[in-house]
Structures are given as C-alpha cells and as structure tokens.
Amino acid sequence: MIRLTDLHKSFGNNAVLRGVDLHVPKGESMVVIGGSGTGKSVLIKCILGLITPDSGVIEVDGQDVTEADRDAFLARFGMLFQGGALFDSLPVWQNVAFRLLRGSLKRPKSEAREIAIEKLRRVGLSSDVADRLPAELSGGMQKRVGLARAIAANPEIIFFDEPTTGLDPIMAGVINDLIREIVTEMGATAITITHDMASVRAIADDVAMLHAGKVRWSGPVSKMDDSGDPYLHQFITGSAEGPIEAIR
Numbered sequence: 001m002i003r004l005t006d007l008h009k010s011f012g013n014n015a016v017l018r019g020v021d022l023h024v025p026k027g028e029s030m031v032v033i034g035g036s037g038t039g040k041s042v043l044i045k046c047i048l049g050l051i052t053p054d055s056g057v058i059e060v061d062g063q064d065v066t067e068a069d070r071d072a073f074l075a076r077f078g079m080l081f082q083g084g085a086l087f088d089s090l091p092v093w094q095n096v097a098f099r100l101l102r103g104s105l106k107r108p109k110s111e112a113r114e115i116a117i118e119k120l121r122r123v124g125l126s127s128d129v130a131d132r133l134p135a136e137l138s139g140g141m142q143k144r145v146g147l148a149r150a151i152a153a154n155p156e157i158i159f160f161d162e163p164t165t166g167l168d169p170i171m172a173g174v175i176n177d178l179i180r181e182i183v184t185e186m187g188a189t190a191i192t193i194t195h196d197m198a199s200v201r202a203i204a205d206d207v208a209m210l211h212a213g214k215v216r217w218s219g220p221v222s223k224m225d226d227s228g229d230p231y232l233h234q235f236i237t238g239s240a241e242g243p244i245e246a247i248r
C-alpha cells in the first residue's frame with residue numbers, strides 16, 4: 001500500500017506539487033496521467049526518495065518512508081525507466097541481473113544469470129539474447145529487457161515510467177499486455193506514468209490525473225470516460241478545446 005498525504009514540492013518559485021493526496025492499495029495498478037510538466041516524474045522520485053518533498057507524508061505499508069532503512073526500502077522496488085536506460089557496455093543478462101550482482105540483493109553470479117534468463121523468458125526473449133549487447137536489439141526488445149530487469153528481484157512495488165514511448169502501436173500493445181499480466185501474476189503494486197491512453201486502458205485498475213499540482217480526478221478506469229470532469233475529458237480525448245491551456 002502506498003499513501004501520499006498533502007505532498008508539496010516546489011523548485012524555486014515553481015510550485016509543482018501543491019497538496020497531492022493519493023492512495024494505491026496493495027496489489028493494485030495505478031496509472032498517473034497529466035500534461036507535460038505536471039509533476040508525474042517528481043511524484044515518483046519523491047516516493048523513491050530521490051527528491052525530498054517540502055511537506056507531506058509518504059507511507060509504504062503504513063510506514064513513513066523517511067523512517068525506513070534505505071537499502072531494505074529500495075530492495076522492495078522495481079523500476080522500468082523511460083527509454084529503457086540499459087547500460088550499453090553490459091551484456092543483456094548483466095543488465096537484467098544488475099541488482100542481483102551487487103548490494104543487499106547480491107547472489108552468486110551463476111544464480112543471478114539463471115534468474116536473468118528466466119526473467120528474459122518471461123518477457124518473451126530467448127536465452128540467446130542474454131550475451132548480446134543492448135545496442136544489438138530493437139527498441140521493443142530493449143523495452144522487454146528493461147521490463148525483465150524491473151522484475152528481476154521480485155519487487156513488491158513496480159514503477160513504469162512511460163513504458164511505451166518510442167514503440168510502434170503493435171509493440172506498445174504487446175508491452176502493455178505484458179505489464180498487466182506480470183503485475184497480476186506477481187501480485188505487485190504498480191504505479192505507471194504514461195501519456196498513452198491505450199496504456200491507461202490496458203494497465204490501470206485505477207487512474208489519477210495530476211493537474212495544477214493536485215490530483216484533479218481519481219477513480220477506477222471504468223469510470224474514466226463518464227467522469228463528468230472537463231479537465232479529464234479533454235485530456236483523454238486529446239482535444240485542443242477545453243479548460244486546459246493547449247499552449248504551454
């Protein structure tokens with residue numbers, strides 16, 4: 001369970017988060033949407049402790065994250081970064097097993113490799129990909145490798161940052177379906193940031209829309225189309241007409 005209460009964060013006079021409240025129950029898939037610059041990445045970075053909020057409380061399973069042991073806390077998270085963020089000089093399997101080869105999750109090398117190959121298989125990649133370099137793979141394959149890395153240590157909580165950016169619609173659909181399947185089978189709590197409405201519909205149990213520093217609307221994905229909220233409606237229909245300024 002992740003709970004954010006009255007989270008504030010400014011950079012100079014740019015007040016990005018202005019009282020964000022958000023609750024993600026255990027095992028649920030929450031998708032956060034909102035225009036560019038509304039603070040979606042800042043929100044995730046606050047949860048991970050990469051950015052310190054100015055005020056507000058972040059709890060994971062009822063514990064205030066500022067009181068948690070850092071290593072043990074981070075070991076519970078998996079993250080699929082925007083653009084994959086693979087290490088070019090490391091073979092695919094070492095990218096997948098990155099966190100299993102060092103730090104508190106460290107395993108013997110042969111075991112880490114075995115886990116990497118199993119996770120690669122889970123995302124639809126065969127073992128002969130393991131010793132290739134990321135640059136030798138297509139964008140869709142790299143995204144799968146990033147996904148395999150995110151789940152390598154069986155995290156309880158997974159963040160997906162723009163998981164389909166740069167992929168063609170068919171590959172995006174494949175990645176969306178994989179994310180949904182994996183989150184369900186792992187029983188993980190997931191938070192996804194995306195602009196891709198197809199992703200929202202494929203991945204979300206619940207949706208939260210950030211606007212003007214707050215959660216403008218949140219609710220089950222099934223209620224999104226009939227929310228009656230003009231901001232959400234404009235966003236999901238991609239319309240230039242509506243309360244959200246199209247020029248930013």
Ligand SMILES: Nc1ncnc2c1ncn2[C@@H]1O[C@H](COP(=O)(O)OP(=O)(O)OP(=O)(O)O)[C@@H](O)[C@H]1O
Nearest residue numbers: 011014016034035036037038039040041042043195
């Ligand atoms: N470390 C930082 N220092 C100063 N300003 C920052 C920092 N990180 C983010 N910001 C600002 O916070 C605002 C929100 O940024 P953020 O990256 O969270 O937006 P976003 O909603 O994820 O946007 P996008 O959809 O375009 O990725 C922006 O105005 C950005 O310039």
